[in-house]
Amino acid sequence: MLQPWPDLDPLLGQAAEQFGTPSYLYVVDRIGLRLAELEQNFGQWFRLSYAVKANPNPALLAWLRGRVPYLDVSSIGEVRRAIRAGWPAAALSFTGPAKRVAELEEAIAVGIGELVLESVAEAEAANTIAGVARVRQRVLVRLAPDHVPKGFGDHMAGRPSPFGIDVEEALEALPQIASMQHLHIVGFHIYSGTQSLKSAAVVENWRIFLAQFRRFCDLIDLEPERLVFGSGLGIPHHVGDVPLNTAEVAAQIAEDLEQFRQESRFADTEFLLELGRHLVGEAGVFLARVLRIKPSRGAQIALCDGGMNAHLAATGQFGMVLRRNYMLHRVDGGEPCAKYDLHGPLCTSIDRLAAGAELPSLAPGDIIAVHSSGAYGPTASPMNFIGHPYPRELIAEGDRISDATPWTT
Ligand SMILES: Cc1ncc(COP(=O)(O)O)c(C=O)c1O
Known part of the structure; x- marks a missing residue:
């Protein structure tokens, strides 16, 4: 069983403080738990092949080597990435x-x-x-x-x-x-x-x-x-x-x-x-910082430093029929007491991470953690749109966090 994300708030807070936001944090111990669960349920029949498209982070591909026997790749770019990661x-x-x-x-x-x-x-x-x-x-x-x-x-x-x-x-x-x-x-x-x-x-x-x-x-x-x-x-x-x-x-x-x-x-x-997603999706969170709160016509809008540009799927634009909020919470948060619309930094109304999300009271500087973000994250997002910094990608192993960002902006 995977731990609920709020239990990992010290780790999430440390990641945001040390490396900044917006960022993705991949907690590999959670992938390890998922691997154990898959082995227990299906290991007598199946071996695994991980679909790189779900999360092609090079450090993650290197971590998976020796833990998963095969990879599914879907472009020559993914072939090269896998080989560079030692596969x-x-x-x-x-x-x-x-x-x-x-x-x-x-x-x-x-x-x-x-x-x-x-x-x-x-x-x-x-x-x-x-x-x-x-x-x-x-x-x-x-x-x-x-x-x-x-x-x-x-x-x-x-x-x-x-x-x-x-x-x-x-x-x-x-x-x-x-x-x-x-x-x-x-x-x-x-x-x-x-x-x-x-x-x-x-x-x-x-x-x-x-x-x-x-x-x-x-x-x-x-x-x-x-x-x-x-x-x-x-x-x-x-x-x-x-x-x-x-x-x-x-x-x-x-x-x-x-x-x-x-x-x-x-x-x-x-x-x-x-x-792909079943292996790595629940091992990742997306961390964004609240920059401003804007009350508008009865709504409380929390403006965050990362949105659709960094996490398209969470805004409901990645093949979802119905737009629904991803599960999320305020890091170091208390009980939900108000409803917020969470928007990213882009000049488009579709850059909305959540509508009417029930959260503790938000203030500038607060960190929002979006759950189930370990798959179809940065590489499935329009990171160049409007020229904001790319999100960082971080890997946590135990309580050690390292920067695994594969690009520079
Ligand atoms: C051929 C193929 N393999 C694997 C996957 C991974 O899918 P999922 O992340 O849902 O497991 C996909 C997804 O589109 C695919 O097309």
């Missing part, structure tokens, strides 16, 4: 619907573990490049199922989608890819829904994966080395969100996975759970 290229699999030829060339040249092919056209390009490089490139084929259960925050399949090969097309596409001389299909990959807090939805989705994996391995008579389950495991972001019960997911899917593993085709298959 062997062989531990990386490369997803992404629109990989450029130069990216495929570089990925194959550095010895990427697997290319995750998202179309026949991409397979053809990869086959040509691998031929020129005189290698037989390991590939996973990404499938896009025709159905995604209700209960996910975003769907990447089940409708027209840029991601993966639609299962309706795969009957024709797979034999074509399997016949490409310079590609070696080692398995399949599905990531069709993300941010689910509903165990029944995750279980139903994984059952769909199992059925599709079985069907397409039969089609090309493949004994897969690897099958990647895009996990869809979500995290609570908003007031009132009930955390996903992963023990329940494990209990409900156990029989299906056991049966699947007993089929001789899958006896030596490695199952991977590919996940």
Whole structure:
């Protein structure tokens, strides 16, 4: 169980004082707890693959080395970052619907573990490049199922989608890819829904994966080395969100996975759970300082030194259908006694971190901690918009905080 953030206020206060705001603090002990929980619930079946896009901080990638066996990368920039952080290229699999030829060339040249092919056209390009490089490139084929259960925050399949090969097309596409001389299909990959807090939805989705994996391995008579389950495991972001019960997911899917593993085709298959936010999201907070309080027409507006420019997702602009406040608190705060609208420094009304948030009384200098901010933070935000300083990125290990900011402003 992760500790509630207000219990860590001394650490949060120290981070803000020592390194300034706006800043992100990633508490790696919390990632360690999450890893232990995942191992306990899923370790008997799955190994993990961390999706770098969720948080590509170099120091974090270095910390994860040796703790997570594989990375999912989605651009050549992420490939380079992972390698610079000490990861062997062989531990990386490369997803992404629109990989450029130069990216495929570089990925194959550095010895990427697997290319995750998202179309026949991409397979053809990869086959040509691998031929020129005189290698037989390991590939996973990404499938896009025709159905995604209700209960996910975003769907990447089940409708027209840029991601993966639609299962309706795969009957024709797979034999074509399997016949490409310079590609070696080692398995399949599905990531069709993300941010689910509903165990029944995750279980139903994984059952769909199992059925599709079985069907397409039969089609090309493949004994897969690897099958990647895009996990869809979500995290609570908003007031009132009930955390996903992963023990329940494990209990409900156990029989299906056991049966699947007993089929001789899958006896030596490695199952991977590919996940981003569930691993790192709840390990991070965003810290912003209140600069001014402006009463306006009955509302109390707290103007903060970081907002949408530093944390787009918390302002509800990162693919949310309904804008709801992220969970947050005032560091060293007392009981909530008033409602505040929290705005960032940008000259746009959408730069709002929270509307009507119940907080203790705020004054200039107070620090606001926005929870569940360890994923899709700085790199998913318009940091250049209006030219404010980029947020700092800090890592806490025990009570030691270090500056892990990867850029300068
Ligand atoms: C292919 C792929 N893998 C992994 C992820 C990580 O998703 P999440 O952070 O929700 O686990 C995504 C998210 O978009 C993705 O597209």
